Amino acid sequence: MNKKSVQELAVLIGTTLDRFIHQEQSAFPYATGELSHLLRDIALAGKIINREVNRAGLVDLSGAMGHANVQGESQQKLDVIANIRFLRALQRGGEVCAIISEEDEGIIYTNNDNGKYVVAIDPLDGSSNIDVNVSIGTIFSIYRRVTPIGTQASMSDFMQGGRKQVAAGYILYGSSTMLVYSTGSGVNAFTYEYSLGEYILSHRNLRCPEDGSIYSINDGYFDEYDDYIRSYVLKCRKKGLTARYIGSLVGDFHRNSLKGGVYLYPATKKSPSGKLRLLYECYPLAFLAEQLGAVATDGQQAILDIVPQHYHQRTPFIVGSPAMVGDILEEKGPLTPPPGSCTDF
Numbered sequence: 535m536n537k538k539s540v541q542e543l544a545v546l547i548g549t550t551l552d553r554f555i556h557q558e559q560s561a562f563p564y565a566t567g568e569l570s571h572l573l574r575d576i577a578l579a580g581k582i583i584n585r586e587v588n589r590a591g592l593v594d595l596s597g598a599m600g601h602a603n604v605q606g607e608s609q610q611k612l613d614v615i616a617n618i619r620f621l622r623a624l625q626r627g628g629e630v631c632a633i634i635s636e637e638d639e640g641i642i643y644t645n646n647d648n649g650k651y652v653v654a655i656d657p658l659d660g661s662s663n664i665d666v667n668v669s670i671g672t673i674f675s676i677y678r679r680v681t682p683i684g685t686q687a688s689m690s691d692f693m694q695g696g697r698k699q700v701a702a703g704y705i706l707y708g709s710s711t712m713l714v715y716s717t718g719s720g721v722n723a724f725t726y727e728y729s730l731g732e733y734i735l736s737h738r739n740l741r742c743p744e745d746g747s748i749y750s751i752n753d754g755y756f757d758e759y760d761d762y763i764r765s766y767v768l769k770c771r772k773k774g775l776t777a778r779y780i781g782s783l784v785g786d787f788h789r790n791s792l793k794g795g796v797y798l799y800p801a802t803k804k805s806p807s808g809k810l811r812l813l814y815e816c817y818p819l820a821f822l823a824e825q826l827g828a829v830a831t832d833g834q835q836a837i838l839d840i841v842p843q844h845y846h847q848r849t850p851f852i853v854g855s856p857a858m859v860g861d862i863l864e865e866k867g868p869l870t871p872p873p874g875s876c877t878d879f
């Protein structure tokens with residue numbers, strides 16, 4: 535590393551999130567600052583969730599509430615709290631006209647039709663880990679609306695497709711709390727410094743290693759997977775690769791992005807579309823993946839190229855180091871041609 539880049543690094547690492555967002559914004563002379571405000575709102579809500587997550591063992595916050603969310607899964611109290619906090623932060627901020635959340639069936643309007651942005655969010659992912667003090671995360675995805683400002687937002691604002699995201703990211707509540715996001719020009723990670731109450735730039739311009747030795751998949755469903763997934767897993771075992779699966783997508787994605795690895799939540803016999811949700815789990819992580827130099831696919835096409843059909847749709851999800859994802863696709867063989875296409879030449 536030359537002298538100049540060491541100096542540059544010294545200036546940037548340790549920058550507060552607020553200052554960083556401001557610096558990023560000033561690179562775009564016509565930026566109005568609304569996206570910056572929105573990112574700050576998300577960061578602030580993340581601090582509040584972080585506080586709740588850290589108190590979860592002390593007060594009676596954790597534990598199933600006894601009713602189900604729209605996907606019919608048991609909803610934990612902290613999921614509910616995180617949802618409320620994020621919706622409130624986004625409603626008060628004024629930049630967002632509508633939200634979709636894993637925890638709510640339809641569009642949530644913010645009573646601000648002048649907001650330029652819509653947000654798709656999973657307020658607290660990794661719900662099975664909430665009660666047991668294991669990493670969990672928030673995942674978010676931001677679009678500029680396509681409906682006219684001043685009118686009510688509609689489904690079309692959320693159905694633009696993954697490539698139209700203007701920003702995406704996650705907050706990992708792990709052994710430390712981290713906000714990782716991208717506005718389309720690299721991925722930066724900010725670690726929350728408790729005593730200062732600030733997110734501090736800790737990882738500048740993150741890149742995912744080209745290859746890795748970690749594979750993350752729920753082995754319990756082995757018999758349920760397609761042949762090519764099973765034979766890939768068998769090859770991983772044979773090669774002595776490391777199996778690591780937290781069951782918290784954000785945590786598994788974060789570790790694999792830093793160390794090199796692949797995460798798989800494929801189709802199963804019972805769930806042919808997999809489990810994970812396209813709009814607020816897979817799109818945002820696929821957006822980050824492309825920025826990290828990683829690859830995200832459903833086994834057929836890039837996740838960002840999937841045309842969305844509805845808010846809560848699911849998709850098989852394979853994401854990680856390009857060489858490892860390449861091996862999986864090779865295992866699969868030639869892609870299935872789209873219905874109706876002729877292959878008999």
Ligand code: AHM
Nearest residue numbers: 607659660661662752781782783784
């Ligand atoms: P959730 O949205 O209910 O939290 O489910 C998503 C989570 C992911 O974080 C995780 O990778 C996966 O579900 C684990 O599922 P499973 O227990 O089926 O392996």
Ligand code: MG
Nearest residue numbers: 636656659660
């Ligand atoms: Mg989720």
